[in-house]
Amino acid sequence: MKISVIGTGYLGATHAAGMAELGFEVIGLDVDPAKIERLSQGILPFHEPGLSELIQRHVESGRLRFTTDYTEVGEWADVHFVGVGTPQISGQYGADLTYVNAAVDSLLEHITKDALIVGKSTVPVGTAARLSERVAEKAKEGIEVSLAWNPEFLREGFAVEDTLTPDRLVFGVSNERDEQTLRSVYAKILDIGTPLIVTDFETAELVKVAANAFLATKISFINAFSEVTETVGGDIRTLADALGHDTRIGRRFLNAGIGFGGGCLPKDIRALQARVSELGVDRAMNFLADVDDVNLRRRDRAIYLAETMLGGDVKGREVAVLGVTFKPESDDVRDSPALDVAARLHEMGAEVTVYDPQGNANxxxxxxxLNYVDSLAEAARGSELTMLLTEWNEFKALTPQSLKNDVGAHRFIDARNVLDADAWEAAGWDFAAFGRKYDA
Known part of the structure; x- marks a missing residue:
């Protein structure tokens, strides 16, 4: 089989490289000529550990190539994966399906042989059934084209691993032929014992948004408790450790901090709320509004601590911000709580200097x-307050001694709960960490 991947953003580029690694001939399509030009040279337009090397290897081998031409893709490939974006509609909660609809329509216009279209984008439930009807209606006469749904579960920073050794595969199909086609595509992954769930369109669509809603809820749960420990005392990390020993709960995603962000969790829980409202079962997901609210309040906590540490007013004060991506090992700043805090401090009159190992350009x-610099030392130099907002390893390795000669004042906010607060306080720093009571 020959495989195409429509969309060469984070999801599409990763999937295309992964399919090439599995041994297929792959063509990636995007409507952005500049992006296609860079990828054709093996240059990745974003940061993801291990992916650049994978793309470079398979571009050079000839197994992976890129194009802007739907005609070429429609005539050549047997299986077409659709991995385009579904951003939040401006001013609304719902998902914008413009790119998904356009990709499927363009494929139907140009597919000239029997083929399977496979959705990987995160979409509102009901989208696959609607598109399946469109495929049946619009496919060229004399050829057989069908649709399946195969949601992605990529974690930024671990995308290559999650593509080649996923913790599960989900196939949403309407017939056995399409299931067998997908089994052939993923044969090497299934051969290593990867769990497979074969189901209907609706369940396949819901699996992804349900997973993200659960993770968002777990993060906001521990952050809600951090609001309590910040008020009454106690240590949220110890509380999370104690909860994590319960096998029904587990320790992962129980890290209190500045909250979640990125291109998936925030928009997906909002799109889910919008969709269930359309379906008339909005009460089932009302709790997600509270999840979102708790998450956004964490940013307010960071601002409050900065103001408190600086005597009630940040105007004209030098603030060093360490990290502006929404998570480490990524250059993604979409809906980043760290970048939002940095920007809000600037708008309040602070002189904000930013250093992020990968995210400065975005x-x-x-x-x-904002003032962007190329090293931690430059960011900290002369600062009256230093704020750790993204937990890159470089920042997790900080000690009170490593910064004491660079900063202008020994004030520090650990908004990711990754440093030893007691050690910093013992070294004479005015130190605040999320989930711990702070006394100015």
Whole structure:
């Protein structure tokens, strides 16, 4: 089989490289000529550990190539994966399906042989059934085209691993032929014992949004308790450790901090709320509004601590921000709580200097007025307050001694709960960590 991947963003580029690694001939399509030009040279337009090397290897081998031409893709490939974006509609909660609809329509216009279209984008439940009807209606006469849904479960920073050794595969199919086609595509992954769930369209669509809703809820749960420990005392990390020993709960995603962000969790829980409202069962997901609210309040906590540490007013004060991506091992700043805090401090009059190992360029594209520097030492130099907002390993390795000669004042906020607060306080720092009571 020959495989195409429509969309070469984070999901599409990763999936295309993964399919090439599995031994297939793959063509990736995007409507952005500049992106296609870079990928054709083996250059990855974003940061993801291990992916650049994978793309470079298979571009050079000839197994992976890129195009902007739907005609070429429609005539050549047998299986077409659709991995385009489904952003939040501006001013609304719902998902924008413009790119998904356009990709499927363009494929139907150009597919000239029997083929399977496989959705990987995260979409509202009911989308696959609607598109399946469209495929049946619009496919060219004399050829057999059908649709399946195969949701992705990629974690930024671990995308290559999650593509080649996923913790499960989900096939949403309407017939056995399409299931067998997908089994052939993923044969090497299934051969290593990867669990497979074969189901209907609706369940396949819901699996992804349910997973993200659960993770978002777990993060906001521990952050809600951190609001309590910040008020009454106690240590949220110890509380999380104690909860994590319960096998029904587990320790992962129980890290209190500044909250979740990125291109998936925030938009997906909002899109889910919008969709269930359309279906008339909005009460089933009302709790997600509270999950979102708790998450956004964490950003307010960071602002409050900064103001408190600086005597009630940040105007004209030098603030060093360490990290602006939504998570480490990524250059993604979409809906990043760290970047939002940095930008809000700037708007309040603070002089904000930012250092992120990978995210400076993307952050500067969104908030160019911040001062971006190329090293931790530059960011900290002369700062009256240092804030750790993204838990890169470089920042997790900080000690009170490593910064004491660079900063202008020994004030520090650990908004990711990754440093030893007692050690910093013992070294004479005015130190605040999320989930611990702070006394100015």
């Amino acid at each position: 952050a500067a594209g969104r908030f160019p007025r």
